[in-house]
Amino acid sequence: VERRISKPSHLKIAGIGNVAVKKSHQRKGYATNMLLKAHQFLSKEQFNLSLLFCAPDHMAVYKKSAYVLLHKPVTFYVKAELQTEDTALIYPINMSPDQQNQIIQNGLHIGRGTW
DSSP states (O other): OEEEEOSSSOEEEEEOOOOOOOGGGTTSSHHHHHHHHHHHHHHHTTOOEEEEEOOGGGHHHHHHTTOEEOSSOEEEEETTEEEEESSEEEEESSOOHHHHHHHHHHOEEEEESOO
16 A cells, blocks of 8 residues: 655555465465565565554564654544554654654554555
8 A cells, every 4th residue: 555645744655454374374474575575575666664554463564664653643644543553563654863863753644544
C-alpha cells in the first residue's frame, strides 16, 4: 500500500502487512529476508519509510529488521471518524535522521481511509 502525506513533511510511505511464515519454516530467516527484499524495492522506488502495525507479541521479528516503535500513535480517518493505532513501527528508508526522530517522538497522521 502506498500513501503520500505532506505533514510533518512530504513523505512517500509504504504499508507492510501480514508478514507470515508457516510454523514449520520459522526461525530460518525467511521473514527477515522478505523484509530485506521489500526494503530494497522500496528504496529503489524512492519511498521514505515503511510503516506497519502489529501486536506487541509479534514485534521481535520487525525490531530484528531495524523497525522502530513510535512513541505516539499513528492516526487516520475512516469515514469521518478518527482512528488510532498505538502499536506502529517504522523502517526509515530515504529520510533524514531529523525526520525519523520527529516521527518517532510525535507519531504520524496518515490521512483518510483504511491502511
